[in-house]
Amino acid sequence: MTAPPVASTEIRPITLHDADLPLSGLIAEPERAAPRAVVVALHGGGMRAGYFHGQALPSLSLLALGARLGYTVLALDRPGYGASAERLPDGQSLTEQSATLRRALGRFAAERDTGEGLFVVAHSFGGKVALTLAADAADAADAGDGRDGRDGRDAGDAGDAGDAADAGDAGDAGDAGDAGDAGDESAGADVELLGLDISGCARHYAPDVPLPGAACRDSRRLHWGPLRLYPPGTFRESGPIVAPLPARELHEWEHWPARFPGLAARIRVPVRLTFAEYEDWWRHGPAETEELTRLLAGAPAVVCRQRAAGHNISLGWSARAYHLRALRFLEDCLARRRRAPHEALSPHPLP
Template identity: 40%
Template sequence: MSNATSPTARVVLVDGVPMSGLLAEAQNPRAVVVALHGGATTSAYFDCPGHPALSLVRFGPSHGYTVLALDRPGFGASALYAEEFVDPTRRVEMAYAAVDKILGGRDRGAGLFVLAHSNGTELALRMAADDERGAALLGIEISGTGLRQQDAARAVLAGASVTNVPTGLRGLLWEPAELYPDGIASAVRIKTGPISPGYEADVVANWAETVTELAARVRVPVRYVLAEHERVWSTDEAAVREVTELFTASPDVTAVRQPNAGHNLSLGHAATEYHLGATAFAEQCRARRTGSGGTTTDFTMEAS
């Protein structure tokens, strides 16, 4: 992808706290994709180190979308201020404020579309459930998440914490290995200090209850993506339906199974195909909001 737009690292002060991310701008953007990473990583997750052709922040602008991969509160530049983000309301306020400050007066096209992976789903749902700003979003996409963990994953994750990486975790997140470029796991992983801010322990402990409560308040279209080789979350039809049926106020909920992919969808060899589907859905949401014709016929999406 030689014509891909290179992202720019951005750091802004929000209420005295540095907030960071990667920004890649499209000319005359159709919309802005705000991408939220999972645990143990940063916005680097969406720029696939060493493999620019697999990068969401480089892919988006070439398909008409500005992409802002935001370091979630307590990650990136705000890692030293993690204790300030125990209150989930504070996390939502800081995320929206960081997006506004980084984008500034830049053209946002039809508005914001939020894409989240794994633990980033919690923040995405909180942003979408916000009474005023959530309804203004074009839509949301969540992936690498669910309500029920697979039995093997539950056994491995039982002893996990923000400071303890259990044996077997790599197998859940990075296998089958042939689905990923060599060395990518270490390239995106936080290497110093805690792998995630302390509040994430509470997020994980209360995951099912939180997701259930927030999903019912989401009033915009939702796309839920699970990898073909997902090893953390249950992927059977009943489990997928259990998640999609939580979004009782959403006008459109789509479930997708991504072929030839593992848990970390934006870092595998199938990342481009996944990003194609994500921007196709963003285009559907943009067209719904603006009443204009979309280009979704150029894409193929497989509903589970």
Template identity: 35%
Template structure:
């Protein structure tokens, strides 16, 4: 069962679906005849509003992608949005992965999916995306975009990330600088994330577990992968070396593209260059769609 709340501007709606007794909230923007569905997974200390920042439609992934012919479902990750307070039901990584797959199906029930589902994740949301893509159920995905993640922390953020482990509310000034600097790459009312902020569930304080599993899980992802690191990224090592190191982990991917987003900070989807970033990755999604749709005709040609 799902419910819709029409409190946002026309074109983007907030919905809540029941997933085995846990409410799963999301923002959705629908295309009339979608080429595919993009499922967007936000990072830490925010919600699905990251992909549709209030007052900045030009920065919105949901609005841009819908105009390009894609339905976008921005899920509030387990422990965020309406599922906050239900952490006792979402303690394990397997449980959170199952919850995300079930929430996706519940929200898309009865809706056209076009060529299929593409995962688009940011920062801490990339953990869930990699777990989903590496799961046997992930083999049906069109592809994955992973932004604002890495394997080695940027030298400027090492101390800040240690503070983060001791402070799940993310109030430490040094962490805020790592996540949001430099200020000039964001609109003034976007910098700092006050309009889209959220407390983080307790499981996200145990990041060392994820870092230990990352290499093993990344090697299971067989679908196309697009990787984005911002020009001004300060949480993860960036530049050609950072991208190459990250790409080296996805050894089973059928296609891998590396991209540095000019003019962006860690939070690429709310930086001033968000529209450029979204259009760049949407081109990759379109290629994934065309690749899937070309398969039957190519098979027929070979058989003939």
């Protein structure tokens, strides 16, 4: 298989801050024009921002592709990874990660040209963070409009054991500063999201899936799928983008299926969910995908499938095809802002 030629694009390190907490990452910007929008890329569990800039084949990089098409692409190490790992050795809960990212992105947007807004591309656990971020941003927008944005959250999450556990963690002396920050939404309240494009994340785990990081015979199959789906050198080059999974992300694992409906009910921006042909972490048959779109009815949401891909889509041969479809969905979101707000989205699914 021959890859298309790739023009040189500068991709450089960047550090955002939430107060004194550093969030490292990578950024690529259009060379000779203001960005049309900013693509914020959030990696999955046990990975880092470089997941979106796989080095085995440069043409597969989301950062390089997005910048050449006129977007700023900002791939961040989520809280507990990269530069923040020393400060947050156990990571943060979904609620705390959402608050940290909203504040950091709010400052980024205040200091730079973000074009028409922020669009999130997220993978696996990063998809959970993206959905939480969108729900919290909707609450903040409702509060700014004089509406009570917490009603949906309270109703949807009332029985969520995960939230109860987060509330208990807030009393932990080691996390007291982070818990306090999570309650302060003012710094990130002006973050406007255009939409979410999420791969490798659903509501229900596949049967018999082990905890992330647990030793099991099929762990490589779950993470990667057949090795032929990835360019030669992918595994050799993946060392720098792999990181330990923070303990608090493991804690969130079992509560996710119960938490999903409450989050989904609060989201108001378009969502595209993509499942790889060889996706083994999640249940994504017809009944499960129908449930996802029903729960995300206020978004609205579409479900697509990516052929010849495993769970780590952005590192495989199909990465460029997936990234182009994600950016096409961003274009749909931009066009939707200029049309009637309830006009249907174009899903562009594979047959």
